[in-house]
Amino acid sequence: MDNAEQQFLNDLDTKFWKAADKLRANMDAANYKHVVLGLIFLKYVSDAFDARQKELKGLFEDKSNPDNIYALSRDDYGTEEAYQQAIAEELEVQDYYTEKNVFWVPKLARWETLKTNAALPVGTVLGKDDSGKNIIMTSVSKLIDIALDTIENSNPKLKNILNRIGHYQLGNDLLISLINVFSDTSFSEPKYNGVKLNLKSKDILGHVYEYFLGQFALAEGKQGGQYYTPKSIVTLIVEMLQPYNGRVYDPAMGSGGFFVSSDRFIEAHADEKHYNAAEQKRNISVYGQESNPTTWRLAAMNMVIRGIDFNFGKQNADTFLNDQHPDLRADFVMANPPFNMKEWWNAKLEDDVRWQYGTxxxxxxxFAWMQHMIHHLAPKGSMALLLANGSMSSNTNSEGEIRRAIIEADLVECMVALPGQLFTNTQIPACIWLLTKDKSGGNGKAHRKGEVLFIDARQIGFMKDRVLRDFSSDDISKIADTFHAWQTDKDYEDEAGFCFAATLDDIKKNNFVLTPGRYVGAAEQEEDDESFVDKMSRLTTQLKEQLLEGVELEKQIKTNLEGLGYEL
Incomplete structure (x- = not known):
């Protein structure tokens, strides 16, 4: 993105957040996200629907292209009025939208209808429902719930997904002001300082949705972090795995960040791989699972906003006790499950088929998460798992034995140590495990059986504020490119303090501990040409100067205080 586009999005974030933040005076932060994200969802699906409808109208009226199968001839309808009526009826054919993976939005759920009806007096008859009963304007929150109802009824995949807001008893004026703020921005033709921007409505609303998820995670602390993984970490994992096609699975999906990043990855690399991004996305199947009902719904909404087809199971459910995809064998598995989760065990899990490398x-x-993911991995599949650093070295209970068994099975491909302060909800240092069931090479990859790449990225990144650390795009490229260079055996070299390609014998000598710092060594220090005597002389002189400056500063402070009437 250029500066104008980034500034446009930053201003939009601020504008929307200030408008939404007014709700906090009326409700708990854990609840008002449902109102805001519900409206963002309605705005997006309506915008996407309107864009497709505008495209269809142009196709219906265009007879100049002989290959246009949509064109309607005026001659077939007699009058202009009949012709326009025919077009209006065709524009309401649901198949025209679903064939392009655009969600069907009934009239009552369209944004302009919602905005218009919200301004009508209470008691106004708005139309009839499917049973023929009058729909009456009672409150704006009820109008929003009606819109959500009609979308769910027309799109079975969203059944029981969208959160209703009527029970929050929010005032009409407050909701109307929020609707107006969302309306007062052109998502289809965005401009900044009069200059048209190269941003699509999907990109803008997707960005706003992710921004709000991040803000809610910050506002709610640890609990909010259940559904938000830092975007840069998700991007790093996706860039390393490169999920171009096949089945993609996340057993602890949160709000679906890995799937969104996979979608972006395909779009970003379309040109260099010489494929059509839209067609390539049809080669991706998305599967996920989440136990938290709120987060499960947020993930489904996130997929719809992105136009990603998905299978998140029949319900929210515990991944260990109620696996929603028992027969799935995925080509790519990615997850950021809760670190060091304590309350997870159940007697039913004894002798589970997933514990191939130890209970x-x-x-x-x-290691339950890790083995669950390995179990669901296809014979040539690859996976990435975010875990606490302790997983690399702990010998508590059976952890050491399980780690050893996984290493000896030659499943571990790469270990990445991450810097601290990356997460909003925990300060626990984390690492990335990258595993694969096939190191034999092929498809551009080198034979890497019996080898593991270690990357120590603890010194990489920047402080985005006083609390949180982040990765830049260059940081992500440095790590991912190093991994790919080693995978393909092209231009890879060990770098002291950063990366090292170890053998299984090296790991065995280190008692099967996988901490990268043990393998990469220390970074080379720049040679210091200054002699010890010269350095001591320079530093002593510098210290004397600083001490004299301190004395002068102390005198000045004393003089200023005495001038104000203070005696020292």
Whole structure:
């Protein structure tokens, strides 16, 4: 993005957040996200629908292209009025939208209808429902719920997904002001300082949705972090795995960040791979699972906003006790499950088929998540898992034995140590495990059996504020490019303090501990040409100067205070 586009999005974030933040005076932060994200969802699906409708209208009226199968001839309808009526009826044919993966939005759920009806007096008859009963304007929150109802009824995949807001008893004026703020921005033709921007409505609303998820995670602290993984970390994992096609699975999906990033990855690399992004996306199947009902719904809404087809199971459910995809064998598995999860065990899990490398300890689910993912991995599949650093070295209970068994099975492909302060909800240092069931090479990859790449990225990144650290695009490229260079055996070299390609014998000598710092060594220090005597002389002189400056500053402060009537 150029500066104008980034500034446009920043201003939009601020504008929307200030408008939404007014709701906090009326409700808890954990609840008002449902109102805001519900409206963003309605705005997006309506905008996408309107864009497709505008495109269709042009196709219906265009007879100049002989290959245009949509064109309607005026001669077939007699009068202009009959012709326009025919076009209006065709524009309401649902198949025209679903064939382009655009969600069907009934009239009562369209944004302009919602905005218009919200301004009508209470008691106004708005139309009839499917049973023929009058729909009466009672409150704006009820109008929003009606819109959500009609979308769910017309799109079975969203059944029981969208959160209703009527029970929050929010005032009409407050909701109307929020609707007006969302309306007062052109998502289809955005401009900044009069200059048209190269941003699509999907990109803008997707960005706003993710921004709000991040803000809610910050506002809610640890609990909010359940559904938000830092965008840069998600991007890093996707860039390393490169999920171009196949089945993609996240057993602890949160709000679906890995799927969104996979979608972006395909779009970003379309030109260099010489494929059509829209067609390539049809080669991706998305599967996910989430236990938290709120987060499960947010993930589904996030997929709809992005136009990603998905299968998140029949319901929100515990991944260990109620696997929603028992027969799935995925080509790519990515997850950021809760670190060091304690309350996870159930007697039903004893002798579970997933514990191929040993039964995980009942007080920590780290290796339960890992083995669940390995179980769901296709014979040539690859996976990436974010875990607490302890997973790389702990020998508590059975963890050491499980880690050893996984290493000896030659499943571990790469280990990445991450810097601290990356997450809004925990300060626990984290790492990325990258595993694969096939290191034999092929498809551009080198034979890497019996080898593991270690990357120490603890010194990489920047402080985005006083609390949180982040990765830049260059940081992400440095790590991902190093991994791919090693995978393909093209221009890879060990770099002291950053990366090292180890053998299984090297790892065995380190008692099967996978901490990258043990393998990459220390970074080379720049040679210092200054002699010890010269350096001591320079530093002593510098210290004397600073001490003299301190004395003068102390005198000045004393003089200023005495001038104000203070005696020292």
């Amino acid at each position: 995980p300890p009942q007080g920590n689910a780290n």
